[in-house]
Amino acid sequence: MRRLLALLFSSLVLVVAAGCGSSSDSSDSSGSPKPKTASLDSVKVTGAPDEKPKVGFQKPFSVTTTQSKVLRDGDGPTLKEGQQIVVDYVGINGRDQSEFDSSWQRGEPAAFSLKRGQLIDGFVTGLVGKSVGDRVLLAIPPEDGYGEQGNPQAGIEGTDTLLFVIDVRDAYTPLSKAEGEQVTPPEGLPTVDVDEKGIPSSVKVPKTDAPKELVAAPLIRGEGAKVTADSTVTLHYTAVNWRTGKEFDSTWKRGAFITLPLRQTPVKGLSEGLVDQTVGSRVLLVLPPDKGLGQDIPEADLKKTDTLVFVVDILHARQADAG
Known part of the structure; x- marks a missing residue:
C-alpha cells in the first residue's frame, strides 16, 4: 500500500512502464523470425537535435550484452550512478521495430534515479560515464532488461532486445532531506x-475537526530555489489520513524519493501547496477533500471525503524548460 501515491503520480516512469507506440517504416527483407546478433553500427538514427529521432534497422535485431554508442557529444558533466537525470528518449523493440515508449510522445522529459534496482540494469550500464548533452544509442538484451518474463504491458517478450535513443538533458544530486531554518507552525495542526x-x-493528528481550506505550513525553510507551478520537483513525503490518524504512504519507508512535474500532478493540494516554497524546505500540507485524491481507495481505507496530511521535503526543483 505504500506505493499508492507513487502510482497515482507516475506519468513519467521510464523503463518500468510502457507507453503507446507505432511501427517503424523499416522491413525485414529475410522474413526470418529468429534474432541474429547485431551491432549498433547497423542502426541508423536520424533527426535534428532536440527533436524525436527516427530509428531504422533490419529486424529482428538482437545483442547478447548491453551496447552503447554516443551519437552526438555533449559538453556537460559526466553522469554518475545514483544521480537524478533528466532525459528525452524513444524505446524501440528490436524484434518487430515497434515503439513501446517515448518521452517526446508525452511532451515532457523524464526524470529518474540512475540507480540499479530502480531502472533496468542495461539503462544504468549504458548511461553511466556519458555526459549531459549527449545523444546516446543503447541496445539492451533481455538479461539486462526485463528478463525472461518480459513486459507484456509494453508488448515486450522475454527474448526481445530493446533499443533506446536518449538525449541527456540534465543531471543533478538532490538533497537527502530538508535542511534550513526551523519554523514554528501555527497551533492546532498535526505535529511531526x-x-x-x-x-x-x-x-x-489532533482530535479536532480538520481545516476546511488548504494549509501549507513550513516546518523547515530551505534556502534553495523557489518552486513555481511549472517546476518539476524531487521530494520525499509521509502521508496520513486525518480521519483515521494512520499513515497510508511514505517514500521514506520505500527508500526512494519521487520526481514529478507539478502541472501534471493529480493531487491538487500538493501542486498548489508547494508553489512558492523553497528547495530544502519541509512543508506540512493539510489537503481538504476537494484537493485530495478525489476517489475512494478501500484497500487503503481512504475516502474521497477524507482530509489528508502530507509532510513533504523538497529536495530539488527545476523549471519545465530546464536542460
Missing part, C-alpha cells in the same frame, strides 16, 4: 516527530 537523523518518523 523525527528520528535521530532528522527524518520524519510519525505524524500525529
Whole structure:
C-alpha cells in the first residue's frame, strides 16, 4: 500500500512502464523470425537535435550484452550512478521495430534515479560515464532488461532486445532531506516527530475537526530555489489520513524519493501547496477533500471525503524548460 501515491503520480516512469507506440517504416527483407546478433553500427538514427529521432534497422535485431554508442557529444558533466537525470528518449523493440515508449510522445522529459534496482540494469550500464548533452544509442538484451518474463504491458517478450535513443538533458544530486531554518507552525495542526537523523518518523493528528481550506505550513525553510507551478520537483513525503490518524504512504519507508512535474500532478493540494516554497524546505500540507485524491481507495481505507496530511521535503526543483 505504500506505493499508492507513487502510482497515482507516475506519468513519467521510464523503463518500468510502457507507453503507446507505432511501427517503424523499416522491413525485414529475410522474413526470418529468429534474432541474429547485431551491432549498433547497423542502426541508423536520424533527426535534428532536440527533436524525436527516427530509428531504422533490419529486424529482428538482437545483442547478447548491453551496447552503447554516443551519437552526438555533449559538453556537460559526466553522469554518475545514483544521480537524478533528466532525459528525452524513444524505446524501440528490436524484434518487430515497434515503439513501446517515448518521452517526446508525452511532451515532457523524464526524470529518474540512475540507480540499479530502480531502472533496468542495461539503462544504468549504458548511461553511466556519458555526459549531459549527449545523444546516446543503447541496445539492451533481455538479461539486462526485463528478463525472461518480459513486459507484456509494453508488448515486450522475454527474448526481445530493446533499443533506446536518449538525449541527456540534465543531471543533478538532490538533497537527502530538508535542511534550513526551523519554523514554528501555527497551533492546532498535526505535529511531526523525527528520528535521530532528522527524518520524519510519525505524524500525529489532533482530535479536532480538520481545516476546511488548504494549509501549507513550513516546518523547515530551505534556502534553495523557489518552486513555481511549472517546476518539476524531487521530494520525499509521509502521508496520513486525518480521519483515521494512520499513515497510508511514505517514500521514506520505500527508500526512494519521487520526481514529478507539478502541472501534471493529480493531487491538487500538493501542486498548489508547494508553489512558492523553497528547495530544502519541509512543508506540512493539510489537503481538504476537494484537493485530495478525489476517489475512494478501500484497500487503503481512504475516502474521497477524507482530509489528508502530507509532510513533504523538497529536495530539488527545476523549471519545465530546464536542460
